[in-house]
Amino acid sequence: MMVKNAYEEFLRLTGFEEEEMAEYLPEWRKASEKLGLTEEDMRFAVQERLPDHFALELEGIRKLLGCFVKETIDLTKAGEYKQRGTKIVYGILPAVLHFYYALKLTAPERIFVSFPDIFITFVMNSFFHKLAPYLEEAEKTGIPYGCRHCALNKTRYAIRRLGIIPSPDINWIWGFVCDEGPKTDEFIQLYHDPEWKTYVTRLPHDQPLGTVEDEVIERVEYLAAQMKDGFESVQKEIGIKVSEEKIKEVIDIWQKYAAKVSELGRLMSADPQPLGAVSGRFFWEGLFTPFNTGIESMDKALDITIKEVRQRVSNKEGILPQGAPKLLIYSMHPSVPWIAKMFEENGVGIPLSEFFVLTKKQLRPPSFEDPYMAAAEGWLRTSGMVNPGYQAEQICEKMTTHKVDGMVFGLMDFDRWLGSSHRLLARMVEEKTQLPVFYIEGDNWDDRDYSPEALRTRIESICEIMKMRKA
Amino acid sequence: MDILEELAEIVRTRPEQLKEQKDNGIKIVGYVGRFVPEELISASGALPYLLCRGGEPEPPDAVIPYMLRFMSPYSRSQIGYHLLGIDPVVPMLDLIVVQCSDCHESRLADLFEYFKLPTVRLGVPQDWRKSISRDYYYKGLVRLKQMLEGLSGNDISEEKLKESRGSLDKVRGLLSKISLLRKAQPPSIGGDDFIRLNHATFYCDPEVLIRKLNVLYEELQRRKSVFSGDAPRILLAGHVVGVGDYVVPKLIEDSGGVIAVEFLDEGIRHCAQNAKTDGDPMGSLAETYYLRMTPPSIFQPAWEKRIEYIKRLINDYRIDGVIWYELSFEEIYDLECSVISKVMSQMNIPFLKLESSYEYSREAIGPLTTRVESFIESLKQRRN
Numbered sequence: 001m002m003v004k005n006a007y008e009e010f011l012r013l014t015g016f017e018e019e020e021m022a023e024y025l026p027e028w029r030k031a032s033e034k035l036g037l038t039e040e041d042m043r044f045a046v047q048e049r050l051p052d053h054f055a056l057e058l059e060g061i062r063k064l065l066g067c068f069v070k071e072t073i074d075l076t077k078a079g080e081y082k083q084r085g086t087k088i089v090y091g092i093l094p095a096v097l098h099f100y101y102a103l104k105l106t107a108p109e110r111i112f113v114s115f116p117d118i119f120i121t122f123v124m125n126s127f128f129h130k131l132a133p134y135l136e137e138a139e140k141t142g143i144p145y146g147c148r149h150c151a152l153n154k155t156r157y158a159i160r161r162l163g164i165i166p167s168p169d170i171n172w173i174w175g176f177v178c179d180e181g182p183k184t185d186e187f188i189q190l191y192h193d194p195e196w197k198t199y200v201t202r203l204p205h206d207q208p209l210g211t212v213e214d215e216v217i218e219r220v221e222y223l224a225a226q227m228k229d230g231f232e233s234v235q236k237e238i239g240i241k242v243s244e245e246k247i248k249e250v251i252d253i254w255q256k257y258a259a260k261v262s263e264l265g266r267l268m269s270a271d272p273q274p275l276g277a278v279s280g281r282f283f284w285e286g287l288f289t290p291f292n293t294g295i296e297s298m299d300k301a302l303d304i305t306i307k308e309v310r311q312r313v314s315n316k317e318g319i320l321p322q323g324a325p326k327l328l329i330y331s332m333h334p335s336v337p338w339i340a341k342m343f344e345e346n347g348v349g350i351p352l353s354e355f356f357v358l359t360k361k362q363l364r365p366p367s368f369e370d371p372y373m374a375a376a377e378g379w380l381r382t383s384g385m386v387n388p389g390y391q392a393e394q395i396c397e398k399m400t401t402h403k404v405d406g407m408v409f410g411l412m413d414f415d416r417w418l419g420s421s422h423r424l425l426a427r428m429v430e431e432k433t434q435l436p437v438f439y440i441e442g443d444n445w446d447d448r449d450y451s452p453e454a455l456r457t458r459i460e461s462i463c464e465i466m467k468m469r470k471a
Numbered sequence: 472m473d474i475l476e477e478l479a480e481i482v483r484t485r486p487e488q489l490k491e492q493k494d495n496g497i498k499i500v501g502y503v504g505r506f507v508p509e510e511l512i513s514a515s516g517a518l519p520y521l522l523c524r525g526g527e528p529e530p531p532d533a534v535i536p537y538m539l540r541f542m543s544p545y546s547r548s549q550i551g552y553h554l555l556g557i558d559p560v561v562p563m564l565d566l567i568v569v570q571c572s573d574c575h576e577s578r579l580a581d582l583f584e585y586f587k588l589p590t591v592r593l594g595v596p597q598d599w600r601k602s603i604s605r606d607y608y609y610k611g612l613v614r615l616k617q618m619l620e621g622l623s624g625n626d627i628s629e630e631k632l633k634e635s636r637g638s639l640d641k642v643r644g645l646l647s648k649i650s651l652l653r654k655a656q657p658p659s660i661g662g663d664d665f666i667r668l669n670h671a672t673f674y675c676d677p678e679v680l681i682r683k684l685n686v687l688y689e690e691l692q693r694r695k696s697v698f699s700g701d702a703p704r705i706l707l708a709g710h711v712v713g714v715g716d717y718v719v720p721k722l723i724e725d726s727g728g729v730i731a732v733e734f735l736d737e738g739i740r741h742c743a744q745n746a747k748t749d750g751d752p753m754g755s756l757a758e759t760y761y762l763r764m765t766p767p768s769i770f771q772p773a774w775e776k777r778i779e780y781i782k783r784l785i786n787d788y789r790i791d792g793v794i795w796y797e798l799s800f801e802e803i804y805d806l807e808c809s810v811i812s813k814v815m816s817q818m819n820i821p822f823l824k825l826e827s828s829y830e831y832s833r834e835a836i837g838p839l840t841t842r843v844e845s846f847i848e849s850l851k852q853r854r855n
Contacts, residue, residue, distance in 0.1 A: 142806075142809035142810075142813075143805075143806065143809070144805060144809070146826070147799075147800060147801075147802055147805040148541045148800060148802075149802055149805070149806075175597065175598075175771075178574075179573050179574050179597070179769060179802070179803055180802045180803065180806070182597075182771055183769070183771065183802075183803050183806055183807075184806065186771055186772055186773070186774055186806075187806045187807075187809070187810060190774055190775065190810045191809060191810050191813060200597075200598050200771050201598070202596055202597050202598045202604075202771070203596075204571050204572070204577075204594030204595060204596050204597075204607070205571055205574070205577040205594075206571040206577065206580075206592035206593065206594030206611070207592070208584060208590075208592070209581060209584050209585065222603065222607060225603050226603065229601065229603065387581070388581055412539075413539065413540075413541055414541075416539065416541070416542060416574040416575070416800075416802060417574045419539050420538060420539040420542055420574055420575075420578045421538075421539075421578060421581065422539065423535075423536060423537050423538055423539065424537050424538065424578075424581060424582065424585060427537070427585075428585075441540070
């Protein structure tokens with residue numbers, strides 16, 4: 001396909017309307033230049049990356065991608081916001097986004113919130129396969145390659161070094177399931193940017209295997225106190241007071257969005273699988289990552305997608321034949337989209353990522369009125385955030401709910417919290433379900449070491465086993 | 472027999488002694504990490520046993536079927552020997568207390584529990600400057616105390632705790648005095664021996680130990696140094712030198728350097744932090760362990776304070792060069808290394824980073840030796 005204006009075509013494929021072009025095309029060009037994206041990169045995205053991996057025929061999916069593009073454009077303007085006096089607050093995954101959103105909703109014009117590494121990593125790798133320059137920048141300036149540090153942390157550091165983002169007024173960093181995330185902030189501050197100010201909120205992982213952590217009141221209270229302490233410190237730092245009603249309002253928005261995402265998840269589990277795993281996966285980011293541009297566009301895109309996918313389900317239209325084996329995968333990241341595609345090309349679906357699928361308990365309203373207790377309880381209901389014993393129980397429930405034939409762990413080598421327990425989880429889940437459970441060594445953010453060639457044999461073998469079992 | 476050899480012999484035969492004690496009804500409590508107060512275990516009448524082995528590649532490898540490959544070989548070692556069936560102590564432990572201050576330790580605790588070993592976790596919040604974090608650690612200690620009392624059937628009275636702390640303070644005090652002897656050039660004891668001595672103190676009866684350390688201190692004051700007068704003085708820094716992981720310290724001193732002082736988070740007694748004795752004994756124990764020691768690398772914020780401490784050591788011990796001993800995939804120490812390396816460069820202090828996965832085969836030792844020898848040689852040339 002010959003593309004006359006690759007930038008314009010890119011925006012078109014990512015759901016921008018013709019009437020939006022005049023506003024967004026110059027902005028996207030400017031943002032691209034700042035990010036180090038060339039016209040050639042744009043052509044690659046338009047001609048290969050996007051059509052190969054995303055269901056661009058669906059309006060909802062195009063709009064979804066557009067939300068990430070808009071957010072990235074906005075992020076590249078963070079320096080301008082700061083110059084105008086807007087307060088900048090950054091965070092990292094995973095975090096309860098309610099507090100960040102509550103800040104934004106309280107003072108929309110005076111606050112900029114972002115988890116910058118997420119948007120840059122997703123957009124640069126998912127759309128352009130061009131995260132490597134950022135990773136290399138970090139690796140040659142203090143975060144060595146050999147230790148398998150997380151690509152998100154490297155990216156956060158690199159984009160600050162390269163001047164893509166400014167120092168924030170405050171980073172509110174959660175180290176609930178990550179040691180390296182918060183310590184990266186200490187690193188950035190001491191090694192590169194003395195203005196990089198951070199408030200850290202942490203939680204020891206010291207619960208016996210199988211503890212239902214959301215029912216341990218003392219633990220919920222401690223976590224709630226940590227959240228409250230952090231949020232009050234952030235408000236004090238930026239001089240903006242958020243009411244508890246605003247947090248409750250956000251919780252309400254989140255619950256509604258979560259219910260819709262769960263509906264999409266339910267549709268994705270249909271047989272035949274109606275949509276490739278990569279296409280809709282970005283919707284789940286809305287549960288964990290605040291959008292400075294707002295959740296409304298994501299919400300609209302989700303509505304459209306649900307309608308479109310429901311139609312496919314009703315037509316028995318699928319990307320795989322009816323009866324194809326399907327696996328639950330711990331987490332499929334669009335930043336390395338070929339993994340899901342490789343499964344699908346080999347006749348096995350991985351429609352849902354365990355990390356993002358909600359259990360029945362997670363969809364229940366919180367037991368507490370107090371917004372901090374509610375947020376803490378919600379956090380401790382989340383499988384990835386708790387001890388592997390409780391996590392295994394939740395995974396088994398999800399496998400039953402979505403009627404999968406097995407499970408794939410791994411691809412989280414960089415993550416010494418979430419990834420470190422996978423081999424143990426694989427054993428626990430297999431023991432409980434008696435279903436096949438697999439482990440793939442790899443990296444969901446960064447495929448420099450684990451190329452398609454390197455993983456092909458493993459993935460093809462898994463698919464063969466699954467097809468033989470189902471035959 | 473040389474005191475160091477005597478102590479080494481006691482360490483070697485410790486498992487047999489523990490077995491005897493266990494047969495006599497004494498409880499044996501293993502523990503991982505410096506935030507588990509040894510005096511609390513002793514005060515309950517149980518025998519403490521520090522799990523701190525390292526230095527061999529097979530034990531960490533034995534854990535790979537159950538844990539991510541890119542985890543600390545030190546943490547993996549603490550259960551790896553057991554999985555290989557070559558740990559005489561772990562199977563007889565009545566309780567294993569694992570401090571949970573980072574992901575490596577927490578995952579280790581998970582594995583102990585998965586393998587049906589009697590495990591209890593002691594949560595150590597990393598955000599140490601908050602009062603809620605301090606309370607959390609304190610409450611954890613109180614729970615641990617109750618658990619030890621239940622296990623041993625003995626009350627941990629104030630008196631017993633005080634007595635137990637008194638013994639350990641004497642040990643720490645003596646080690647501190649011995650360490651200070653290393654301010655002399657050449658010192659009468661090097662870092663390789665001092666680290667082994669430290670290790671031995673975790674596996675000896677305190678009364679025996681205090682006698683022997685007193686004798687050793689007297690001897691060292693008279694002893695002629697085995698190091699040359701121009702031996703470059705090294706600060707060995709990093710996470711831990713495990714029991715048995717002596718290749719690098721020995722190599723440094725065999726190459727003509729002398730380890731004048733260490734800056735390690737684990738596997739070494741923090742001599743400068745004798746327990747506070749006033750007020751609520753559990754409260755002062757918590758304060759001593761949580762607040763009064765130099766913060767470990769995982770605490771936040773920590774590195775600025777740690778850098779200040781390193782600078783003080785460099786000055787006090789007239790250090791010629793710093794060797795950073797890092798274990799593979801310890802991501803926090805890896806980040807800290809970059810920060811410290813930058814500061815050392817600004818101070819014009821030579822800095823060498825050594826990374827180990829406990830792979831000390833002949834093929835691995837060759838390049839390691841070359842690097843250490845070159846570093847020591849360069850320090851000598853700088854001196855000249």
